[in-house]
Amino acid sequence: MPTFATQLRARLDRLKQTLSALAEASDKPMILVKELSPRARRHLLRHFLALEEKDRLLRFGSKLSDELVTRYVENIDFSRDTIFGVYDRKMRLLGVGHLAFAPREASPVSGATLKARVAEFGVSVSAAARGMGVGTKLFVRAAIRCRNADVDTLYMHCLSSNKVMMHIAKKAGMEIHRDYGEADAYLKLQPANPVTLFQEAMEEQAAMLDYIIKANMRALFKWISRVFGIGKPKA
Secondary structure, eight states: OOOHHHHHHHHHHHHHHHHHHHHHHTSSOOOOOEEOOGGGHHHHHHHHHHSOHHHHHHHHSSOOOHHHHHHHHHTOOTTTSEEEEEEOTTSOEEEEEEEEEEEGGGSTTGGGOOSSEEEEEEEEEOGGGTTTTHHHHHHHHHHHHHHHTTOOEEEEEEETTOHHHHHHHHHTTOEEEEETTEEEEEEEOOOOOHHHHHHHHHHHHHHHHHHHHHHHHHHHHHHHHHHHOOOOOOO
16 A cells, blocks of 8 residues: 555656646747836846847847946836836746837937827847747737827837848838938837727736746746755756
């Protein structure tokens, strides 16, 4: 007759198999965009530092050193700008969208709007998430935020060689201007309505729930590994 310890280990083995199956099923996650807070600076820094040199150039327009990237993350003003992220099951950011708001007079596309502010969008996607639509999803979420914030002009500035940004811009129907290897693009947005307000609220709730589940699953894996020595969570 099996002992209590044997039964417990068998149950833990079954639990581990179930958790592993759930984790494998989420290797290609739903693209849920979460608004980030200052508490996510560590995740943001890890994401940007992990970008390959060419991707860092495309994101920032120049080859920033690790020190300058760190300074950029430290100086993000979450009270003024909005930062969006897409997490994988290992709590790593697959993509980051930075929506920066500025007075109309300070924008290169100031003549395109009569609103008090315009918004500039920058995006980066990790190599592991290419072709999954992460960048486009971040852009769509940013556009909804602009509409709900009474901003009707969304602006993007990037190198003309940035194929990801150019693809997003063209897909969104943005007006693109090229000059000396760089490109400016802007999109005119419709005013907010009850649908956009509801959509943003529901998407944020779904992303928050997804984040909580992933964080708890990750913590559970670590607890099982530490206490019972059954398997090890993947890095």
